[in-house]
Amino acid sequence: MVRTYCQNSHQLKVSTMAAFQLLFPLLVSCVVASASPPRHLPPCQVVQMDAFCSDRSLRGAPVNLPHGVQMLDLSRNQVQKLTQETLANHTGFHRLNLHSNKIHFIQPDLFKDMTDLKVLDLSRNHLNVYALSKISIGRLTAVESLDLSSNGLYTGMSDYFLADSPSLANLSLSGNSITKIAQNTFSGASSLKKISLHNNVILEIEDGAFESLHHLTELDLSKNSIACITDFNLYNLKVLNLSKNSIELFQSRQSAHPYNLLYLDLSENKMPYFPFLPSANMLEYLDVSRNRLQSINVSGSHEERRKVMLHNLRYLDMSYNQLKSTPESFFSCLVSLEVLNVSNNCIDSFSITFEGLLPKVKIINLSDNSLQSLTFGENNLQSLEQLFLQGNRLTTLDHQVFQRLPSIRYLYLQQNNLKICNLEQKEYEPVLTDRNQQDPPGCVFFSSVCNLHFLYLSENNLQTLPANAFANTPLELLDLSLNPGLDMDRDSLSGLEDSLVHLLLRENNISRLNTDLSSLRSLRHVDLSTNQLTSLPMWNKQFSIESLNLQNNKLVTLEYRTMLALEHSLKTLYMGSNPLNCCSNLGFFHLVQRSAVDIPDIGTVTCVHEDFSEPVNIKKLTEAMCHRSGTSGYITIVVLVLLAVMIVSGLLVKCCQSRKRKRNRSFNA
Template sequence: MPGIRVLLYFGLVAVLPALCHPHTPCTLTQRTAICNSLRLSSVPSNLPQQIEELFLNQNIILKLQNGCLSRYPYLQTLSCANCLLNAVDEQVFSSSPLIESLNFAGNELHNEHKQFAQSLGSLTRLRILDLSGNGFTEDMVSELLQNLTSLEFLDLSGNVLLRLDEYTFRDLHQLKELNLERNILFEIDGAFDHLKKLKRLNLAFNSLPCLVKFEMTQLVVLNASHNLIEWFITNQNLTETFALETLDLSDNRLLYFPFLPTYNCIKTLLLPNNHIGFYSHLSQNTSSNWTNSVEFYNLGGNASNVTAELWSDDLHGDISSVELLDLSVNQVRYFPQGFLQKMPHLYWLRMRSNCLESLNLTGEDLPVTVYELDVSNNRLTELHAHSRSVSELNNLTHLNLSLNNIQKLPSRLFTTFPSLSIVDLSYNTVGLCHPKELRNSDSSACALWTNHSSLKQLHIAGCNLINIPPLAFDGTPLTYLDLSNNPDLHIGQDCLSGLSGTLQHLGLSNTGLQEFNFSPFKQLKFLNISKNLITELPKSLMTLNLKLLDLRDNMLSTFKPEHASVLAKRVQIAYINGNYFNCCQLEWYRTFEESKILHVADLLEVTCVDLHQRRLKAGLFDSILCGGRSTDESIFWYILLFISVGVSMVGVSVIYFLTFRPRLLPRVIKKKCWKPTTY
């Protein structure tokens, strides 16, 4: 977005060897002076006169006074971000006519904005201006931007702008990027009509209720996310092609699919977190109580000549160029007839968390170009596909069907997609078909996963799996398999045998696992066996070179010293907390702690159980407390022995003084208490 680019521009410094100047704490790099965070109270006056870039960010410069830049006539870039700056004199830039870039972000320049506006008037070459976070109102901004006809990049984010009109940016004929995010904008009345060169506009995080009669044909990127927008309607009467390529309307209150331009170039259409639905099923309602159109009014009460036919799904405009459509977290129950086919170049379709009740995975219902399809967390109960047309989706690579209620599907469905690489079927009620017992039927409660040469990742967590048939993945070179959260799963040694040469990531969390031979899986790098019933570390893990091992929430009491030594040399990252470690068998803890290869991410949180069944931090436990008797008794006898010895020594000392030194005590008392004092 515009603001991001401007900030990156101001932070750009040539990567060249730093030269130390004998009279300044600033870093000098050719013609750039970096004086950030030096607690300066004014502009340094002892820098080389030839500098072209001066960075004074994070200092305590309260005011830029006249003449403070007179030493630097070649200055082109000045950055004073976050300097507590509250005033700029009128003639500050009179001796720096070459300035093209100014960054005054994060200051308090609203206090003396009139003087600041006068100072900007002399900068005829100014192209980049960052005034974000200065508390400016729209009236102040109108004054500041007067006559800045050369400005191309403007950042006004983080101010207190409420309403924009045709006078706000009236002189900015060269403006290309404008950042207005994080203001309090609720109305825009013709503010951008004359910005004919504006390409990128950021209106995110404001309070705009709608964008109607949109006709900025030259705009390429529009970010209007995180507003209160209920309607987005373009001027349908324009025959000119809109240059818009990216439209972001996410996190708004859209009720209808946006009314896009009749002719456009939109490639990325972001609409997640709205209330969008389709209403063609209501179009035949003839009741007079239904409203068929709406009118829009601005703050002055003037009606806009925009009419929206509410129940027609034919007014979406041109969507033929869309490549990415994100409708996640909306209220879509179905797609209108032929809607998806209007997007012949669609590659990414994201429909997470909607209300879809049916889905046909065929080339007749989906564009054959679809690369990624995400319909997770919907209301799907059954998948439909026709073998004659499903093969047309030869571009489909990522398919996410998780968090539905799918119970039936064509058993050979997934093997018919020639490019399918990642499938997520987690949290559905779909089993694993036995390759040799498969029946020929259109719909089945299980899926076949054999001989799928393109499939690399398979997620079938939480599918209520009980058994995995032998050779269930034979001929399928999976590198990632997640079987987690199937608590009644019985994993035979031969059910994963076809994956021994390819599997790199295996998820077996919460599967009731007690023991398993992992030694055949030489390629395994990531193993999650947390939340199981493992009482002793499987010996087969000693043969693997794992990058990550998750052993959390099992029933381990200790690690054998030889196993701990092997893990410390072969594993890179481990998680082990939540087990029932014995506090008196923590030799492995020191081994893991001292290892330079193994990083136990939760080592400081690991607890152990002491002799009294209390959970203590393993790293703070003192092994001296381990023994046959209780800990409390041991401490008691130590204390009793210490007191006895002390009392005995005191008694012997008293007897010695009273017997052998009978006059010593009176002398000491007389010396301390009866010593004469002069008055």
């Protein structure tokens, strides 16, 4: 027992020594690692006199900053206290960026002697903690731009940062928790030109809160909880953003003093009435979209309304409201209007018939309304370039309504129920009014619209597309998609030989393309996807198609000559979801593999092979796979031919034997 114990003890010592020898280097490395300093971060990058020190886990500026540095970027670090030591005792900064730190203390009068400091960014810190001490940071001697956004500040806290800032011009207090703007909030910053209070919880603005700011030109009060503006009188203000509030009434003070306001955003509020604007105004941009407007001329008396002129207005957005009409009289003073958006309302009729109305308008958006009537008079809308009418289910229009728009370039007519008039003229002549009686009621002419380049007619339940439908109209893009059963005349695209670049015919249930595309010399992009095509038309080498979409059809074989004609110009081809035959399209597959044609959906391009139960991706198809199939097929044919020969030979032998017996019987008789 004793001997055994000694042996075991010896073995234990040996094993302990061995383990210690193995663990010792690991222990040493751990001790060294714990004693070593943290990982070395790259030093600040200094470019000329600008020092970039962001994202370096710093608690202050490096002590080795060059003398005379003008810009210091200490953003996204670990700065908690802002003192002279934090800034390495530098006072000559022009710009100081300290956003996204953890600053909760600022040394009083720190910026007093920084007479060159113009830009100070303290956003995304914890300045609400400092404000609780109720100690002013002191004089901001030369600071012109101050960012205090996202600091958890609430009502009254900003006073400790703005109390003595005589040069301050730009101020951001966005993303805080301010509920009230008091009369003296900005009393220490009388030079302010631009204030952002975006994304607070402002419920109240005391009278006179901004009136002492005679230089104020831009004010952002968006995304707050303001319920009404009843006495707007900031005459020098040029930009006012009140979007995303709860405003039910906007009313300006009526005064002979002219207002300089150029930009007014009242979108996403709760106004049932059009804003009551100052009579003497210079307004150029007005957005009242996404409110509850039911009518335009409902704010103020008729006499008061007549005094409000909008001669300078260039942009007017009244979309996403509940408007049922837009009286022509409303447009009489909009002599400078360039963009009118009244989409997504309940408008059932739109007319511009009085001569001279909207002379400069370039864009009118009437999409997604309930339009049943659309009327344009002569000599109106002479500058109109884009007209949005999609989503209205229009069925009846004046035959030549679009010929009255001399500058129209873009016409959006998707999701309506229009019919295209039949132009039965051999020559491309202007449409005669007495021919209109021969056309179906409500049809529209698209011929001789002299400047129309882009026409969208998808989802119109079009049944026929007559010959010369677009004669004398220089279309570059024609979208006829989503018109199931569309019957296109062979010459329906005649007249577009030198202009048409984009042709869209997707989802039309077309089984055969009867329209002649070979004469369209400028055609570059064709979309024939999601139809019933079993073959493609014969195209020649004069064709210059660059993009062709044939997805989701019933193509089994692609004519090699057709694809060869496209090879010199084709750059992009979509071919997925077609029942292609592998061995009947070897020429096409070789063309694709050796050319520079890009097939974005190549992962879904498959073909059917008789030797495989599942479709084969064209990337995996080889010529040998079809040769084997061809050889076995050839053998089968040879065997069948031999069997046929043997059967015929047997029949001939029997026939000869039968005739011989007949001759023998005749001789015996």
